[in-house]
Amino acid sequence: MPQKVFLNRLKLSEFRNYAALSLALDQRHIVLTGENGAGKTNLMEAVSFLSPGRGLRRAAYADVARVGASDGFSVFAEVVGMEGPVEIGTGTAGTNEGQSRRLRLNGTAASMVDELTDHLRVLWLTPAMDGLFTGPSADRRRFLDRLVLSLDPEHGRRASEFDRAMRSRNRLLSEFRPDPAWLTAIEKEMAGLGVSMALARQEMLGLLTALVERNTGDSVFPSARLALSGFFDNDSHRPAFDLEEQYLTMLREGRPRDAAAGRTLDGPHRSDLLIRHREKDMEAERCSTGEQKALLVGLVLAHARLVGDMTGHAPILLLDEIAAHLDMGRRAALFDLVDGLGGQAFMTGTDRAMFDALGERGRFLTVEHGSVSG
Numbered sequence: 532m533p534q535k536v537f538l539n540r541l542k543l544s545e546f547r548n549y550a551a552l553s554l555a556l557d558q559r560h561i562v563l564t565g566e567n568g569a570g571k572t573n574l575m576e577a578v579s580f581l582s583p584g585r586g587l588r589r590a591a592y593a594d595v596a597r598v599g600a601s602d603g604f605s606v607f608a609e610v611v612g613m614e615g616p617v618e619i620g621t622g623t624a625g626t627n628e629g630q631s632r633r634l635r636l637n638g639t640a641a642s643m644v645d646e647l648t649d650h651l652r653v654l655w656l657t658p659a660m661d662g663l664f665t666g667p668s669a670d671r672r673r674f675l676d677r678l679v680l681s682l683d684p685e686h687g688r689r690a691s692e693f694d695r696a697m698r699s700r701n702r703l704l705s706e707f708r709p710d711p712a713w714l715t716a717i718e719k720e721m722a723g724l725g726v727s728m729a730l731a732r733q734e735m736l737g738l739l740t741a742l743v744e745r746n747t748g749d750s751v752f753p754s755a756r757l758a759l760s761g762f763f764d765n766d767s768h769r770p771a772f773d774l775e776e777q778y779l780t781m782l783r784e785g786r787p788r789d790a791a792a793g794r795t796l797d798g799p800h801r802s803d804l805l806i807r808h809r810e811k812d813m814e815a816e817r818c819s820t821g822e823q824k825a826l827l828v829g830l831v832l833a834h835a836r837l838v839g840d841m842t843g844h845a846p847i848l849l850l851d852e853i854a855a856h857l858d859m860g861r862r863a864a865l866f867d868l869v870d871g872l873g874g875q876a877f878m879t880g881t882d883r884a885m886f887d888a889l890g891e892r893g894r895f896l897t898v899e900h901g902s903v904s905g
């Protein structure tokens with residue numbers, strides 16, 4: 532069982548509808564209930580800012596700072612687990628657009644957002660992810676990339692450098708007579724980065740598949756089959772230099788076509804994550820709404836277990852409106868599974884009774900107009 536990691540204290544300032552909040556927590560799971568618009572998701576979003584990225588809403592920082600606040604937002608948490616209590620903090624200095632967020636570890640400035648993952652990993656499941664299987668492939672790629680990122684912080688750098696190189700190539704191809712030597716140099720960079728992105732994704736799929744397949748063989752959360760389509764079609768047994776050569780040739784030969792299209796048509800930015808309901812042997816997108824939700828929960832729980840197994844430390848889980856579409860039996864099974872992961876979960880809902888099966892394992896808090904009691 533991975534070591535328990537939990538938030539002992541959480542402090543928010545000028546965050547969404549919270550002017551100021553200081554919460555003492557303990558090892559129990561946190562259940563946040565309250566009316567619509569009370570601030571339940573906002574509180575979970577604040578916790579999600581303790582990990583790399585723009586949080587569970589992928590928000591602009593200017594939108595996160597409380598309306599009317601004269602200064603930027605901040606989120607501080609005392610984390611118990613990995614190496615005794617550690618204080619992690621983040622926030623912005625002002626409320627204007629386009630600023631970066633600052634990070635603090637035990638009172639001193641941290642330079643890289645990745646440093647936070649040494650102390651805390653935060654994973655989430657939100658209602659916005661309900662359309663994951665039926666929505667655009669970009670959403671599934673982002674979902675997969677977040678899974679990879681949770682164990683491999685380099686993945687974010689690779690993806691943004693690939694993106695930058697690809698945009699340079701697209702710009703160059705739009706010129707009347709692009710310099711072929713320059714194009715080749717950019718394509719070489721894209722080949723190196725693109726293949727390592729694809730291999731990192733495939734490695735994550737391999738690890739996750741092993742867990743998802745045994746994960747939820749019970750009828751509550753079905754197991755899934757995962758594959759990557761498009762770029763190299765699960766060709767991971769071939770050596771990287773071989774794949775790079777292949778991609779380089781694709782790019783070179785694709786120049787006239789890509790110039791006409793105004794964009795690069797081959798590469799990891801076009802891959803799709805294919806998900807099948809294993810027991811029904813059916814694509815996830817054709818499953819019922821409830822089955823899709825159950826598949827998604829199964830995937831996220833398998834990922835949480837993987838993170839715990841690989842790092843030795845259980846992640847913090849943010850489960851927004853998790854109980855909404857589940858019947859009583861499934862809710863009870865979910866709480867047991869979540870508790871069995873060994874980490875701390877934050878869960879929200881409008882109705883406290885939905886969480887009864889959690890019993891003593893939960894701490895029940897009421898959220899009302901940006902304040903928390905209970």
Ligand SMILES: Nc1ncnc2c1ncn2[C@@H]1O[C@H](COP(=O)(O)OP(=O)(O)OP(=O)(O)O)[C@@H](O)[C@H]1O
Pocket residue numbers: 546547548549565566567568569570571572573574594595596597598879881898
């Ligand atoms: N930057 C901001 N400053 C002040 N208030 C904000 C800001 N951003 C969002 N809000 C307010 O926060 C509230 C939404 O909070 P949140 O999404 O946490 O609700 P919730 O409790 O999860 O509700 P629901 O049950 O409807 O999902 C809204 O009233 C919204 O106007």
